[in-house]
Amino acid sequence: MSAIAALAATLRRHLPGRQVITDRQELRTYECDGLTQYRVTPALVVFPHDAAECALIVKACAEAGIPFVARGSGTGLSGGALPHAEGVLIVTTHMRAIRAVSVADERAVVEPGVINLDITKAVRSDGYYYAPDPSSQQICSIGGNVAENSGGAHCLKYGFTTNHVTGLEIVAPDGELVRLGGYALDPPGYDLIGAFVGSEGTLGIATEVTVRLTRLPQAVRTLLAAFQHTDEAGAATSAIIAAGIIPAAIEIMDALAIEAAEAAVQCGYPEGAGAVLIVELDGHQADVGEQFTQVVGLIEQCGSFEIRLASDDAERALFWKGRKSAFAAVGRISPDYIVQDGVIPRTALPIVLRRINDLATQSGTRVANVFHAGDGNLHPLVLFDASEPGAAERAEEVSGAILDLCIEHGGSITGEHGVGVDKAKYMPRMFSDDDLETMQMLRCAFDPASIANPGKVFPTPRLCGEVPGHRRGVHPAVAAGLAEAF
Amino acid sequence: MADLVTPETENEAASLLAQTGSAAVAFKGAGTKADWGRPPNRLDLIVRTTKLTGVIDHAAGDMVAVVRAGTPLAQLQQVLAANGQQLAIDSPAAEATVGGVVAANVSGPRRLAYGTIRDLLIGVTIVRADGVIARAGGRVVKNVAGYDLGKLFTGSFGTLGLITECVFRLHPLPGTSITVTAPVDDPAQVLTAIRHAQLTPSAVEIDMPSGVPATLAILLEGGAAAARAEVAARLLGPDAVQAVPPWWNSYPWTAGGIGMKVCVPLSAVPALSTVGVHLRGSAGTGVLYASVPPERVAQVRDAARKAGGHSTVITSPQLIDEDPVPGINIMRRIKNQFDPSGRLAPGTFVAGI
Numbered sequence: 001m002s003a004i005a006a007l008a009a010t011l012r013r014h015l016p017g018r019q020v021i022t023d024r025q026e027l028r029t030y031e032c033d034g035l036t037q038y039r040v041t042p043a044l045v046v047f048p049h050d051a052a053e054c055a056l057i058v059k060a061c062a063e064a065g066i067p068f069v070a071r072g073s074g075t076g077l078s079g080g081a082l083p084h085a086e087g088v089l090i091v092t093t094h095m096r097a098i099r100a101v102s103v104a105d106e107r108a109v110v111e112p113g114v115i116n117l118d119i120t121k122a123v124r125s126d127g128y129y130y131a132p133d134p135s136s137q138q139i140c141s142i143g144g145n146v147a148e149n150s151g152g153a154h155c156l157k158y159g160f161t162t163n164h165v166t167g168l169e170i171v172a173p174d175g176e177l178v179r180l181g182g183y184a185l186d187p188p189g190y191d192l193i194g195a196f197v198g199s200e201g202t203l204g205i206a207t208e209v210t211v212r213l214t215r216l217p218q219a220v221r222t223l224l225a226a227f228q229h230t231d232e233a234g235a236a237t238s239a240i241i242a243a244g245i246i247p248a249a250i251e252i253m254d255a256l257a258i259e260a261a262e263a264a265v266q267c268g269y270p271e272g273a274g275a276v277l278i279v280e281l282d283g284h285q286a287d288v289g290e291q292f293t294q295v296v297g298l299i300e301q302c303g304s305f306e307i308r309l310a311s312d313d314a315e316r317a318l319f320w321k322g323r324k325s326a327f328a329a330v331g332r333i334s335p336d337y338i339v340q341d342g343v344i345p346r347t348a349l350p351i352v353l354r355r356i357n358d359l360a361t362q363s364g365t366r367v368a369n370v371f372h373a374g375d376g377n378l379h380p381l382v383l384f385d386a387s388e389p390g391a392a393e394r395a396e397e398v399s400g401a402i403l404d405l406c407i408e409h410g411g412s413i414t415g416e417h418g419v420g421v422d423k424a425k426y427m428p429r430m431f432s433d434d435d436l437e438t439m440q441m442l443r444c445a446f447d448p449a450s451i452a453n454p455g456k457v458f459p460t461p462r463l464c465g466e467v468p469g470h471r472r473g474v475h476p477a478v479a480a481g482l483a484e485a486f
Numbered sequence: 487m488a489d490l491v492t493p494e495t496e497n498e499a500a501s502l503l504a505q506t507g508s509a510a511v512a513f514k515g516a517g518t519k520a521d522w523g524r525p526p527n528r529l530d531l532i533v534r535t536t537k538l539t540g541v542i543d544h545a546a547g548d549m550v551a552v553v554r555a556g557t558p559l560a561q562l563q564q565v566l567a568a569n570g571q572q573l574a575i576d577s578p579a580a581e582a583t584v585g586g587v588v589a590a591n592v593s594g595p596r597r598l599a600y601g602t603i604r605d606l607l608i609g610v611t612i613v614r615a616d617g618v619i620a621r622a623g624g625r626v627v628k629n630v631a632g633y634d635l636g637k638l639f640t641g642s643f644g645t646l647g648l649i650t651e652c653v654f655r656l657h658p659l660p661g662t663s664i665t666v667t668a669p670v671d672d673p674a675q676v677l678t679a680i681r682h683a684q685l686t687p688s689a690v691e692i693d694m695p696s697g698v699p700a701t702l703a704i705l706l707e708g709g710a711a712a713a714r715a716e717v718a719a720r721l722l723g724p725d726a727v728q729a730v731p732p733w734w735n736s737y738p739w740t741a742g743g744i745g746m747k748v749c750v751p752l753s754a755v756p757a758l759s760t761v762g763v764h765l766r767g768s769a770g771t772g773v774l775y776a777s778v779p780p781e782r783v784a785q786v787r788d789a790a791r792k793a794g795g796h797s798t799v800i801t802s803p804q805l806i807d808e809d810p811v812p813g814i815n816i817m818r819r820i821k822n823q824f825d826p827s828g829r830l831a832p833g834t835f836v837a838g839i
């Protein structure tokens with residue numbers, strides 16, 4: 001019996017029928033996440049119902065030396081939940097209970113499979129919400145958000161997932177169930193929660209998450225401004241920030257992105273706009289009123305030819321509709337596209353956008369730009385037609401060159417989608433060997449056997465000698481040329 | 487007696503650590519927290535950061551600053567203020583260095599609005615126990631490439647490596663700051679009212695000396711501060727005044743006494759007054775500090791634990807046993823990875839790490 005078959009048999013003894021899947025056809029349902037160009041059929045898929053079952057599964061994997069990959073809703077855009085061909089995929093979709101809500105303590109305790117937006121739905125009537133708002137919030141899971149340290153349009157003011165998680169229960173890669181933090185802040189010792197959030201499933205599985213609930217603002221004001229050119233929209237963004245205003249969100253779309261959004265959802269943005277800027281302010285009524293007047297003035301000075309103010313929630317939703325549907329909308333104007341995710345310092349926006357444009361022109365591809373302008377997080381959408389010979393390769397090249405531009409300008413290769421399997425190869429462009437080795441020391445502390453989501457984040461796995469400096473002989477994986485010893 | 491060295495560059499600090507083998511080393515900034523934590527088991531060398539100073543870059547347009555770890559926080563703030571910006575952290579000790587603030591995870595009243603130093607640190611450079619220089623994070627606020635070692639090093643008290651350079655996200659200096667202060671008979675009721683009023687305060691502080699009514703102080707910054715302060719004053723009652731209380735941003739203990747940090751769920755803050763020790767801190771986030779006579783330590787502990795929180799001894803003239811630390815096995819393995827010979831501030835951290 002193969003190791004996997006033996007593991008399946010062991011797990012079946014503890015987990016009833018439908019929780020352990022071995023049928024080839026069914027396994028294929030899970031072969032990819034939101035980044036569909038990478039596909040691997042997992043050897044086994046399991047659906048734990050609670051933390052104890054999760055721990056049991058991980059422990060069995062650890063004992064058998066079999067890798068495991070966690071999967072939430074599978075909306076990840078970097079191949080983070082890409083299965084391992086000889087490994088187990090642990091899917092959290094049966095762990096969807098909101099365990100506790102305490103408005104008095106401003107916390108909610110949820111299972112990892114809970115959908116992001118469901119937390120807000122559960123607490124809105126009490127005047128609270130869960131602030132991190134990835135565009136995928138209607139479907140993505142909190143466990144996935146924790147793993148990716150997901151952000152959203154409103155993270156400019158309110159921070160990312162890492163700023164909103166106060167407690168975690170995790171199954172460490174050796175099967176140990178560990179509770180960290182809780183309702184109270186600043187747990188003693190090293191900040192393991194800070195280390196775990198954003199670790200892309202490589203340090204274990206989150207089985208329970210305690211999140212901060214945020215008081216709904218008294219007032220929200222949203223405006224949409226049209227410009228001839230993205231440069232002016234970028235200048236308006238800088239002017240707003242320079243005035244000491246931190247809006248809840250500042251988003252920009254360029255002409256091509258607008259065209260796509262119009263085709264998909266008829267959002268009715270101003271005709272002839274080369275760029276639209278969406279600015280949302282929230283907070284205390286009086287404060288927001290003052291700032292809004294100031295923002296409108298700055299936008300006019302930067303050359304906007306039309307400013308629309310949302311008079312109610314319906315109009316605000318319409319402004320956001322075009323923006324939030326932008327990724328999918330691009331499908332309307334191009335058969336295929338790559339969603340890129342890079343970050344630059346905000347002040348480099350004009351120059352980087354121009355250079356992206358040059359790249360596109362030179363290679364004969366089209367690039368639509370949608371971005372979280374406030375924090376310099378770009379989402380260039382590189383359009384192509386896969387049926388055209390060489391088009392996919394060209395698009396891939398442009399997309400990679402955009403990341404180089406981000407690094408060159410002091411930015412990052414990912415602002416929210418994560419490194420996953422897709423960008424591991426770019427990590428050495430941003431970090432030195434020493435940097436990557438040091439990060440992997442953390443990995444070795446959690447997962448010395450390297451069974452938690454192996455092959456993600458790091459281009460070269462590091463072997464974890466139990467006692468560094470005391471290794472005897474050559475590790476078999478080194479001998480086989482599979483890994484590099486440090 | 488341990489030797490004292492004050493390297494002038496990051497490279498010098500790196501060679502120093504590489505060349506001193508397994509000598510026991512402690513790192514020191516301005517020395518404002520010299521009496522924090524436990525004394526080291528052994529100590530051969532003290533490495534001071536006071537010459538690793540200077541603001542390397544203040545990118546005002548990007549609201550980011552790159553600063554060497556030995557730079558006094560006050561000096562950094564001065565440089566940033568010239569462009570109307572700040573690192574939004576409060577340090578009770580004015581002379582503290584930036585690296586010391588990160589290593590000791592210092593926070594103060596405004597953590598309610600801005601978070602703590604972990605939330606503001608977006609990039610870090612460290613020198614490992616073996617002398618290797620490594621970076622994590624970057625120069626942009628939004629960045630999920632690689633592990634967030636900045637958070638791991640925040641509050642690590644020099645037990646994992648030497649922090650040499652920090653990159654911070656900045657905030658604008660608020661045009662107006664108003665603090666409204668009043669003694670209150672029923673803090674629970676007032677705190678709830680304040681929260682429901684949606685005033686977006688930057689700090690909600692409480693001072694609870696044992697046996698007398700608590701005092702609340704609420705900081706409102708920025709736009710419409712005056713209008714919001716008026717509402718706050720109404721909620722605080724007829725004794726409310728616009729004034730910063732003398733105890734603002736300070737610990738309640740005196741040198742040589744026992745100081746504890748007490749972290750509890752928000753709703754449990756008011757009831758801490760029944761413990762019978764002097765508590766002070768952020769009622770808005772549930773992070774308080776206590777001046778504790780030796781015979782009350784156990785009581786403070788119990789109260790924190792029963793409330794669903796935890797407590798730690800920050801400073802004490804004598805050794806005090808601690809509560810078990812969740813995740814300690816992983817923490818020990820992290821320490822072993824970063825400092826296999828156990829030479830960095832040995833025995834000073836939780837559970838004798």
Ligand SMILES: Cc1cc2nc3c(=O)[nH]c(=O)nc-3n(C[C@H](O)[C@H](O)[C@H](O)COP(=O)(O)OP(=O)(O)OC[C@H]3O[C@@H](n4cnc5c(N)ncnc54)[C@H](O)[C@@H]3O)c2cc1C
Binds near residue numbers: 079081112140141207
């Ligand atoms: C249309 C669209 C829009 C998007 N917009 C945004 C956006 O605005 N901002 C943003 O940040 N992202 C965005 N994303 C990306 C994605 O939605 C997020 O990364 C999300 O957090 C993934 O959640 P998931 O449940 O789908 O995770 P999955 O894709 O299932 O998994 C993602 C990673 O998390 C790990 N993981 C999952 N569950 C756990 C767990 N319990 N414990 C440990 N590790 C776990 C996986 O192993 C994998 O590495 C978008 C995606 C799409 C398709």
